[in-house]
Amino acid sequence: MDEIRKRFIQGFIILIAILYIGRLFYLQVIDETYKLDAQNNAIRKIVQVPFRGLIYDRNKKLIVYNTPVYDLYITPKKAHVQDTLKFCRLFDITRSEFDSLTHLARIYSPVRPSLFLRQLSKEEYARVQDAMVDYPGFSFQISSLRTYQSKGMANALGYVGEISPERLLKEQEKGNEYYRQGDYVGVTGLERFYEDELRGQRGEKYVMVNSRGVEKGPFKNGEFDREPVAGKNLISSVDIALQDFADSLMQHKVGSVVAIEPSSGEILAMVSAPTYDPSKLSGRTFSKYFQTLNLDPLHPLINRPPSAYYRPGSTFKLIQALIGLQLGVISPSTGFGHAGVPMKCHCGGTSSSIQLGIKNSCNPYFYNVFKRIIYNNKEQNLFKKSAVGLQRWNDMASKFGIGQELGIDLPNETKGKLPSVEYYDKVYKGPLRWKFSNIYSVGIGEGEIVINPLKMANVAAIIANRGWYVRPHLVKGINEAGNIDNKYKEHISVGIDRRHFEPVIEGMVGAVNAGTVAAEARLSDIQICGKTGTSQNKHGQDHAIFIAFAPRENPKIAIAVFIENAGFGGTHSAPIASLCIEKYLKGKVERKAMETRWMNKSYLANVLSAKSASAKPNKEVKATVEKDSTIEDYQLRNLKEELFKLDQANKPKAPIFKIPMQPQAVLPKNQKIVPKKTH
Amino acid sequence: MKREEQISRNLDWVTVLIYILCVVAGWLNIYAAIYNPEHPIWIFDDGFFDTNSGKQLIWIGTTVLLIIAILVIDHRFYDTFAFPIYGFFLFMLLAVLVVGTEVKGSHSWFRIGSFQLQPAEFSKMATCLALAKYLSTPLTNLSRFKDQLNVAIIIAIPPILILASNETGVALVFASFLILLYREGLPGMYPAIFLAVVTLFILSLIFEEWQIYIGLAVVSALVVWAMPRYERKTKNILAILGVAFCMGLFVTGVDWAINNVLKEHQRNRIRVLVDPDFDRKKTGYNVRQAKIAIGSGGLLGKGYLQGTQTKFDFVPEQSTDFIFCTVGEEFGFAGSLTVVGLFIGLMLRLIYLADRQKSRFARVYGYGVVSIIFFHFLVNIGMTIGLMPVIGIPLPFFSYGGSSLWSFSILLFIFLKLDAHRSQMLSRW
């Protein structure tokens, strides 16, 4: 009996021991989750943000750099603010902001520092520094702020901002696991296009922390740490002096200036007017300023040169002339009269050569040129003739980049529109239901043809080069000049023989010296070759267009100037182009009075009245313009994301940031254009 | 001189060796548990003796003196003075209610300078002596109700007083005397009922009441169905139904008691046992952190003083009740296995020693020592690995704390002293 009971007790003890050993074996050897939990407990990853690459202009002038700023952190448990009002006044925040920030920080962790206020400038820091002794639990950490030297290049450079949840998701779908919530990324412009080069590689440091979140030295002596790699510097092709000059000329105007070096395709200046102050988009003022810009009826956030929609107007006649000559349907000495052409013209009769046709910008002349382009083929049926002719024309015009992406190194480049056979078949509800008389307005750059200023500057460069171009680009080197994608070095032929250019250029010379261009746009010592354009739009004044290159031989600059609702291109855009050419070629402007006058000239009243006129919805517009987003789809935070962040905050990760409360960005409407019907 | 020689020859050195290993390993782990890598304090540094590991070293030193005293005192003293010692500690338990100091909500400490003593810890040893004394009186028989009642009274008084000082953990230890009583002839029905009650208790936590009712009904039906035909009498069937009914009643009672009698924190401690993820931040935190520390140790551990969870204070109470986490994290499964092995070795050795006693007093006392150590082992390690509710009782010889170390050393060495003199002790049975 005793023996049995003794065995029973021994057995019981051994049974428990086996049970415990089994359990321990499971916990310690089999189940790996606790090792992970232990790491989450005691090891914290500290992200070291790399130094973002700098941007220089073509003359090595620094135009974008990083300024040290100070982020204010709060450790709620240690924080003690006796006079909240005084504190709020010191940092220029409201009482409710103060409350919600401290509340968020406390939710994140009472003992770990959370970001309280972002990006205090050196001056602000100096101002508050002495007062900080009264506020224990607050500390500063240095970080950097993107700083833009020039205000005039805001849209082309773009800006950086906290990554949006949508972008984060998109990057992750693309398999890019680099970004985390709260990271700063290039949102638009070059900052976005060259994001991968500029951002560098973030560093990681692993430190051990105790149960209260206090750091306790490197983990495994820094074995897993990785130093941050600074971003690469960009050398922009822009001449910042020319850029700023062009920008100042575009004050009080809405439109674009694009200047290209024809031989290299390097963009010398790219102005989008109105512009904005990019420094205000990189700091604490972001949300407020973004909202203002976003609601501005003039849409300063659209980078107009590669993104806006216009019709080329008469500037398109240059392409028509070149196509006509290449096809052999006209010769340099072909002349046309006004008779039988359903178009008005003020040129005063007959243009007896291509040169005069261009000089006078004669509509009937190019009506006839286009008619020959369309109808000079072997088909008998007019409808068939039209289809074959249009297809051939479309192929040739496409080579000039019309209706195509040029491939500039900026996001959101628009293709524009070049009508094709399929397009008209669709509009007229079936093949062979349209002919030349239905489409002739395209021949003078009106109707269903849509371009952007960049394309037309490139057309000027093509003519300057007599038949080829290099894809326009804003960056001529990464870290060192010339270190760019080969696609920005390649010469692209437009398929027009060199000899056909001289008569066309002769016409452009004529236009400037004695034709449609205002006299003040001439330069005494430099031959400008240019072509005016007047882009019709249903509401308000026409858009004034002028494209040009100079000098005539060995051209150094090709330029396109677009001014919205200004009127006639030769009068309103050509002088600005002329001033820019002078500035670039001579390094200074001698015509000071003219410069001042053009800087002060305002067309804003015209623009605003046109805006109000176009406010009603227009069905035709929708039929013509493909819906393209013209600005970064910048999605903003709402309450849901705030909750998401709070949720994230429970994990040991980046501290909570001040969440900018912003309304949904309204996408600016595309530039309206209306197909022209026959009179 | 002669007596001392005799003691050193007769002392069970196997047990002593295990004891020394436990105490040394315990101290090393206490040092690790409070180790701060930024300010490592070594024995010769200032302030060392203010730390838990420093104080424990003092406790160990004084324990050696205590052990010598125990071994020097005549072995008949414990037998003769068993009841007075029991009485003395009952008095102390009463006294502490009046003049004691409160530590962490428990009003069970005497404070002497910077050191604290908890009479409750010593009352286990005193009760053990008293039980041994009572059961060694001739003609006691644990199958007799009178003896059962007396034994129950001896066991029950200290925990009632201890409960009054709000020290639940220590009070529960007295349940372990069931092992001793079972060994000494208590009908097997009692521990069986006890185990059944504990099982039902846990089941009633995990399952809904009605699920248990159905389970009981099904089991009773199965038992009746499985009975041989000749046993299937109305009387037996009624008895089974009666048992099932009582069990059902018990389950209902448990649910009622949990919801109405227990305090919030006690309820949570029980709930954490069946649902470890419940309330991670508060009650579940200890258990979770303990499991993380042990679980992250792996096969061989992170190395001495290398445990991140240990160094950086993730486990609360780590030098006292959760000392096993240090072992688990820094020495891994190998360390855990060693510690469990030490305890199993100790308990089996003590059972072997107890059974070779000629006197019933020594044998009963020996089993009492095994019972107490087993209960502490069961609950303390069990709670760190999530198999037992969090009951604040120390791991014998390992945990930081003078009362604990003293009382366990006294408990053990009285038995070793008795064992050393087993040939001189008359069997009164």
Ligand SMILES: [Zn+2]
């Ligand atoms: Zn004309």
